[in-house]
Amino acid sequence: MFQSKLPVGVLPAAIALVLSLAFAPGAAAQEDPEAPAPEVALSPVPAGAPTVAGAASRADDDNFMLLREAARQNDDARANAIASRxxxxxxxxxxxxxxxxxxPRLRDAIQDEVLQVLRRHEGTAxxxxxxxxxxxxxxxxxxxNTFEREAGTLAQSGSLPIRCYALLAKAERGERVADEARALLKTPAGYGDACGALIAQLVANGQFTEADLLTQLRLAGLDNASGPARRAAVLLGLPETRATQAVDLPAVAxxxxxxxxxxxxxxxxxxxxxxxxTTLRxxxxxxxxxxxxxxxxxxAIGWANVAxxxxxxxxxxxHAYxxxxxGAPLSDFQMQWKTRMALRRGDWKTVRATIESMPPALRADSTWVYWLGRAHQGEGRPAEARAQWQSIAGQTTFYTQLAQEELGNQVVAPPPIAPITAAELAQATANQSxxxxxxxxxxxxxxxxxxEWxxxxxxxxxxxxxxxxxxxxRNELLDRMVETSLRTRTELSYDQRFPAPHLDVLRPTAQGLSLDKAWVYGLIRQESRFIRDARSGVGAxxxxxxxxxxxxxxxxxxxxNNFVTSMLNDLHVNxxxxxxxMTMVLNNFEGSQVLATAAYNAGPSRSRTWRSRLDAPMEGAIFVETIPFTETRGYVRNVMANATNYASIFEGKPQSLKARLGTITPRPSTSVLD
Incomplete structure (x- = not known):
């Protein structure tokens, strides 16, 4: 989403109806712990009841929405009354x-009631x-006992707190789980009470040492998580207020x-x-x-924090820091930034050494596989470089596209897939989820x-x-179409992965502005996944x-004239x-799609600031990888990869992502955007 002021070209005035999307349900209010749970019988509902999406009456749907809201408010009596209708x-x-x-009463529900619902709908979302x-x-x-019987795969793949509880259950029985806990406990901001209790238990039974607690304290500081920092400090014998000061009031500390x-x-x-x-000096x-x-x-730890x-x-x-x-023990986050700064300096030895020291799961990410290949190449080991790139080569994502190019292959849209048959579509339609x-x-x-999807x-x-x-x-859910098609690995449908709806509107607009429509579609695909009435949390x-x-x-x-905010939901206006x-920021950044894309997401002033840090021309891929904002870095990667794929479709010939990224120069630009 772009967050800056901007200028533009031409367009017929149109006013759209405001279409609001309901996103994820908010957190339910806390129920009164003193209130007794009323005894309510649960109605048996067959999990596989045959029906279709349009079969219910509007009254049923209205009641369902009321039921959902009652549950969100923990209003047990109202939820039960509405459900009965x-x-x-x-x-x-x-x-x-x-x-x-x-x-609404899950906290105090009788076990048999919960099991009754779980068994009735087993295998459903x-x-x-x-x-x-x-x-x-x-x-x-x-x-x-009940937790472990019911956890199943959630003990390994569920939320971080659930996985912490699964390890806590074992730790309380005296099982050795310290190594699993160390591998799991890397993001203190998401710990909650479950992971805090796990750490305390591991300290109590001697599985976590002072070194483990110091690591947790260090991670909490890096994560700006004062709660976990306080818990670690107390276990280390320090006043919790000291930890709060270190994280929230560092000058005092x-x-x-x-x-x-x-x-x-x-x-x-x-x-x-x-x-x-805040104040590096x-x-x-x-x-x-x-x-x-x-x-x-x-x-070394102190300098790693500063670095x-x-x-x-x-x-x-x-670099000097x-x-x-x-010699400092580095978090995953620190390792990645050390690598990025070595990339900016062209220090391939450090790039290689730091990537090779990453934990296996992080090292296997296509980002670091690609850059390890580049490090091997930079150090004169072409065979090792090719082996890295071949392990991730593909045609759809940023780093797999770059790996393909290093192997001598540009991005080419695959041939169309065999049409979906009526029988295949009927099977999909019958899927109740x-x-x-x-x-x-x-x-x-x-x-x-x-x-559910x-x-x-x-x-x-x-x-x-x-x-x-x-x-x-067919249900006009293009975002689901894209996400679903992206799951295939051998049979690739670019018609599904990279749709181009509203081309009758976009083509003349792009032509009139001399704008690359592949880039426009690449950005739309990232911004909204073609949800016409999409709304972000900040109002975009x-x-x-x-x-x-x-x-x-x-x-x-x-x-x-007479512009009102609701017009933003009109297709032509938007x-x-x-x-x-896009045209304006592109011109403002001398035609660099990388800088213009970053500006669209984070604002032109930030894009100019990042550019101003250059003291020499920089390869576009390195510039993208060292964008400071995690969201913007991923955004630019995706938009540029999308645009390359769209260009391969629109132009019907091989495309180069590297050429699209180009070289980012340190020359400052004069802006009229801020």
Whole structure:
């Protein structure tokens, strides 16, 4: 989405109706722990009741929406009353009636009631959702027998808290789970009470040492997670207020001094890292002042914290800080930024060494496979480089496209797939999870629809996935079509993966602006997945996710009188405003699609700032990989890969992603956008 003011070209005025999308349900209110749970019998609803999405009456759908809201508010009596008005045998969402009826009192529900619903709807998305919520309650109550009997695959693939509870159950029995816990506990911001309890238990039974707690304290500082930092500090024998200060008030913590114990010194280093995020100079000064009181490893840890902060703002001195951090234990996040800064310097030896030191799961990411290949190439080992690239070569994503090009192959759209047959489409239509998903989309409950749709795709063959994607297309669910088709590995349908709807509107707009329509479609695909009435959490609207203030500014520039925000949901208005803005930022950045794409997502001023950090021309792929914002980095990757694929379709000839990325020069640009 673009968040800056912008100018534009031409367009007929049109006013669209405001179409609001209901996204993920909000968190339910906390129920009164003193209130007794009323005894309510659950209505039996067959899991496989045959029906179709349009069979229910509008009254049933209205009642269902009321039931959902009552459940969200933990209003047990109201939920039960509304549920009793809904059909139990021929309503497509009957399984959710059971779920919403039980949800308000799940915390105090009798086990047999929960099991009754789970068994009735076993193998469905709603049963898995209920199971996950119930496991959280069982974990809080330490009812491990039931937890372990019901957890199944969620013990390994569920949410982080559920996986922590699964390990906690074993740890309380005395099983050795420290290694599994270390591999799991890397993101303190998502721990919650479950992971906190796991850490405390591992300390209590001697499986976690002081070194483990110091690691957790360090990770909490890097993650800006004061709660986990406090818990780690208490287990280390420190006042929890000291940890809060180190994370939230680093200047106060640094002024307190370095302390005497190893734990106190680690807190000081956390404060140095937090200070470096706001005032790099003060963090460096504090670390240098107290350097003599630190061990060699502690000094390295401090410089790693400083180096990370310097890297995130692309400060030129980051390289020197990483050199001083040699020997420090690095988090995954730090490893990636150390690698990125080595890329900017062309230090292939450090790129290779740092990637090879990454944990296996991180090292296997296509990003680091590609750059490890480049490091081998840079160090004169072409055979090793080719082996890396061949392991990920493909034609759809950013790094697989780049790997293909390193192997001498450009992006070429594959031939069309064999048409989906009537029998294949009928099988997809009969999939009840997909039916329920379509019903949810009709009710504008996109989060529930997406969950059901994903559930319905489990264990499908490639042809079945393609048929499901065709079903999505026929229901005007282009985002589901794209996501479903992307799951195939050998039979690739570019018609499904890279659709070009509304070409009659976009083509003349792009031609009039001399704008690359492949790039426009690449951006739309990333922005909205072709959901015409998409709305972001910050209010961006429509196919091209135009912000209200931006739309108003553009409308004034192009002479669109009487503009109102609801016009952003008009197809013509949205495309014209977005396309004209793309043209403006492109011109403002001397034709660099990389810089213009970054500007569309993060704003022109940020894109110019990142460019200003260059002191020499830089390869486009390296510039993209070192964009400081995680969201914008992924956004630019995806848009540029999308555009290359679209160009291969529109032009019918091989395309080069590397050529599209080009070289980013340090020349500053004069902007009229901010």
């Amino acid at each position: 809904l059909p139990v045998t021929n309503y497509l969402l009957a399984s959710y009636v059971d779920y919403y009826r039980l949800k 709603v049963a898995e959702q209920l199971r996950a919520e119930w496991l959280m309650e069982l974990g809080k109550r330490r009812e491990w 640094m002024a307190r001094g370095i302390g005497n114990s190893r734990a106190e010194r680690e807190l000081y280093l956390v404060a140095v890292g937090r200070m470096a995020r 003060l963090a460096v000064a504090g670390l240098e002042k107290n350097s003599a009181q630190l061990t060699a490893e502690e000094r 990370l902060a310097a890297s995130i703002v692309l400060a030129p001195e980051a 990483w050199d001083r951090a040699n 997909l039916q329920r998903a379509i019903k949810f989309y009709d009710l504008r409950l996109r989060a529930e629809g997406n969950r 994903s559930w319905g795709l489990r264990n499908l063959s490639e042809r079945q996935l393609l048929a499901a994607a065709e079903l999505a297309r 609207s429509g196919l091209m996710q135009v912000m209200p203030a931006t739309g108003k500014w553009v409308a004034a520039k192009i002479g669109l 495309i014209t405003l977005g396309a004209n803005y």
